[in-house]
Amino acid sequence: MAINNFSDHTLLTHDQHDDKHQGAVTHPIYQNSLFTFDTVEDYEKARETLVDSYLYTRGNNPTVKILEERIAALEKGEQARCFASGMAAISSAILSTVQSGDHIICVDQAYGPTREFLSEYLTKFNIHTSFVDGSSIEEIKDAAQHNTKLIYLESPTSLLFELQDLTACVSFAKEIGAKTIIDNSWATPIFQKPLLMGVDLVVHSLTKYMSGHSDVVAGVIVGSKELIYSINKNEHLLLGGILSPQNASLILRGMRTLAIRMEQHQKSAFEIANFLEEQPFITKVNFPGLPSNPFHSLAKKQMSGFGSLLSFETALPYEVVREMVNSLRLFRIGVSWGGYESLATLHRKNDSNTPVVRLYIGLENPEEIKADLTAAFQVLVQEQSLG
Numbered sequence: 001m002a003i004n005n006f007s008d009h010t011l012l013t014h015d016q017h018d019d020k021h022q023g024a025v026t027h028p029i030y031q032n033s034l035f036t037f038d039t040v041e042d043y044e045k046a047r048e049t050l051v052d053s054y055l056y057t058r059g060n061n062p063t064v065k066i067l068e069e070r071i072a073a074l075e076k077g078e079q080a081r082c083f084a085s086g087m088a089a090i091s092s093a094i095l096s097t098v099q100s101g102d103h104i105i106c107v108d109q110a111y112g113p114t115r116e117f118l119s120e121y122l123t124k125f126n127i128h129t130s131f132v133d134g135s136s137i138e139e140i141k142d143a144a145q146h147n148t149k150l151i152y153l154e155s156p157t158s159l160l161f162e163l164q165d166l167t168a169c170v171s172f173a174k175e176i177g178a179k180t181i182i183d184n185s186w187a188t189p190i191f192q193k194p195l196l197m198g199v200d201l202v203v204h205s206l207t208k209y210m211s212g213h214s215d216v217v218a219g220v221i222v223g224s225k226e227l228i229y230s231i232n233k234n235e236h237l238l239l240g241g242i243l244s245p246q247n248a249s250l251i252l253r254g255m256r257t258l259a260i261r262m263e264q265h266q267k268s269a270f271e272i273a274n275f276l277e278e279q280p281f282i283t284k285v286n287f288p289g290l291p292s293n294p295f296h297s298l299a300k301k302q303m304s305g306f307g308s309l310l311s312f313e314t315a316l317p318y319e320v321v322r323e324m325v326n327s328l329r330l331f332r333i334g335v336s337w338g339g340y341e342s343l344a345t346l347h348r349k350n351d352s353n354t355p356v357v358r359l360y361i362g363l364e365n366p367e368e369i370k371a372d373l374t375a376a377f378q379v380l381v382q383e384q385s386l387g
């Protein structure tokens with residue numbers, strides 16, 4: 001069976017062994033900046049096929065390439081290109097689709113620095129972005145201009161977990177001659193394969209679930225040979241935000257357990273989301289896996305499972321909720337997510353006064369996570385009874 005036809009579980013754990021390395025069970029880390037040649041002719045041949053050959057590690061490196069092939073196979077893309085961070089991948093993917101004078105449509109709940117790149121950085125190149133409620137295809141359509149060249153999606157988003165209808169977005173983008181990019185970090189290719197729905201480029205913060213151990217910052221773009229070829233030649237090689245071979249090796253190691261980690265994350269997320277829904281002071285649980293969630297039926301259509309980053313809203317004052325978050329013991333307070341450890345952050349919903357607590361459910365025992373939350377919620381109960 002061709003390697004790319006294997007299931008995700010097998011793809012992640014089955015290495016093709018390289019005869020040159022004495023059957024070493026893991027791939028070696030090619031920790032070299034350049035590659036040398038026996039003859040000038042060989043060197044010249046490598047230069048001719050610069051994007052595909054091993055000449056210099058800013059262009060290609062065998063360890064990074066193994067990771068790129070693995071991610072491309074998982075996402076069902078033709079090729080992938082890794083970067084030094086999720087933001088390096090996101091900014092490079094966006095830059096590869098637009099020119100000065102173009103217009104972009106982006107979902108208004110996209111990751112903050114992505115929004116900042118679009119709304120503040122790109123304006124100096126006369127590239128302007130309209131931010132829309134991504135849950136409404138009508139809003140997306142209404143925002144289109146004659147020069148719209150990109151629709152940027154993040155589904156689900158990473159604070160309120162809102163979805164976009166990917167098939168509808170892709171079909172509209174094709175109608176107006178625009179490209180589509182999606183940030184797929186939350187669902188991972190285990191639970192969502194946007195290229196199969198016609199999206200042009202998938203981006204990931206590999207920092208999150210894909211590496212899975214909170215020890216690497218990295219990113220990737222996946223898509224067709226043609227689009228990745230152009231990104232290789234331009235944004236990857238010229239801007240130079242490349243992934244190091246050491247980090248590629250760490251990500252390959254983390255990815256061996258991606259499928260089983262995602263199964264456990266999903267299982268725990270359901271337990272915690274159901275538990276949160278029962279709490280009287282919680283007004284809303286933002287988790288598309290819950291049947292009560294407005295995005296649930298769309299989620300069932302375009303995803304095969306759910307990540308474990310979720311949030312809840314309450315009408316209680318921000319300061320009281322802050323005390324509750326401070327009293328959590330298993331949840332550390334910190335940005336990012338996707339590692340083994342549970343995390344919590346406190347936000348204000350759309351700059352209003354409504355507190356939103358974002359919880360990342362790690363790999364701890366879900367019963368112990370619930371016990372920790374129950375103890376912390378006592379702060380709210382006490383406050384309510386005092387009030």
Ligand SMILES: Cc1ncc(COP(=O)(O)O)c(C=O)c1O
Nearest residue numbers: 085086087111158185205207218
């Ligand atoms: C949804 C999402 N996309 C992209 C990024 C950026 O990734 P990185 O921090 O690897 O640059 C993040 C980081 O938190 C994120 O949460």
